Amino acid sequence: MILPNVPGINPNIPFADYLKLPGLSASALKKLMRSPLAFKWAKDHPDTGSTPALAMGTATHTAILEPERFKEDYVIWDGDKRGKDWLAFKEANANRSILSASEYENVEGMRNAIRNFGPAARYLQDGIAEVTIQWIDPETGRPMRGRVDWVTKINGQTVLSDLKTTRDSSPRKFGADAYKLGYHIQSALYCDGWYHLTGEFPRFVFLAVESKEPYEPAVFNTPEDVLAQGHEEYMRLQATLKECEDTNTWPPRAMEEQDLTLPAWAMDSEDEDLSDIGLDLTA
Template structure:
């Protein structure tokens, strides 16, 4: 049974229950950005296959838990023997621990070092010392009437009427210059703007900042805290609003168009043309 959509803030909502909500999220808007047909296929089609865990997804979950909910780590995960995961011994260990996810020692070490690296950042340790992880926010977009949702990794209560939102990202290169490029490739400005605007609507509180915590997934697990400037946030805001308008029109007409049915003339990007010259 799906949870009824009610605008506001919900603490302690099960992640599966959150994902089952029909309201549009940032990942849904990313699919809309590709094409409404792709959004429908991934999020609405009753015949869609079950989602599969992507490479590195478990390691990302481990980092999030160690950084944001360290007291939950041993409740969710259990460290197994250093064995190949295809061996009978490993499978037997997994079967003997059905209530927790079996991980190996190197995965545990990486997550603990990532958490230590993030918490060593001078301005971040204090922020993480007070607040709540995985807070779910629901609101109705005023322009389109679309039901929306977001789930910040961590919410820090800065004052009685303002908060700071944090989001953890793991990368092979967490340097600010590379992260800026990742923001462009993965539409993180759209996420920051959507979460900022949406959380304010859902909570009635001011969002004083949206901080990205980027941490390396390889030794030495370097970490950096970053915020987007106002121009970048405004670009992200325009991006999510454009996606929302497309989504709302598709819902209204119940049509989910894909790419062009005809043959599209395309052009190499400028850098590729320059290289050939």
């Protein structure tokens, strides 16, 4: 796979440097989906720390998309994290990330599941990982940026792929999560950006793998109607953002008092055990 020789497409930008680039990203738009207040707070308080979940996600991405780099950047420690041996091991591997044996087994399970799954393997056979794209939105003049997990070509057409770990890779559940988490906005944004940079409109697929055994894999193509909806929504979000910037107001989700509404399924839940959904049943 050879990337187009186009300014704005770069596979050699470290993630920490990518975060410093100017431009509106899919991650920022997802914050704006929640509310302008959430967007502004995230912008003023950039998250530079790493959580255990984020660290595991990074390890999984590296193992699946850049296996050679994974071997160089990660080591296993399965002992007690106390005492001289641990301190010596940590010092000797100061420039590498340390996984426990169970964490490594989990990452390896996801890697094997997706790479040995025929519908996914065809995309991962040849390609380039972590490709940064930067462009100017022709409709708004706003700088945009994105980081594509994997770029390849299938039957002569460019395919942009995004790797997602998930609790449930079934079509119904993954589709619901995709809408809630703005995956359709991300896919539309990246496809539009690629088109503005190269003149070619790519396909976009999600490579999904469950994060627990048996690590069920799945591949989801993003059809035209989903991309169209994503485009419409991110343009609407850009309009909201411009209004907030022009007026310097960053409202929360709701500005007025609201009635409490219950989900539809709650009407039929009289005899159901609700102890596992996080409600305080003693209040």
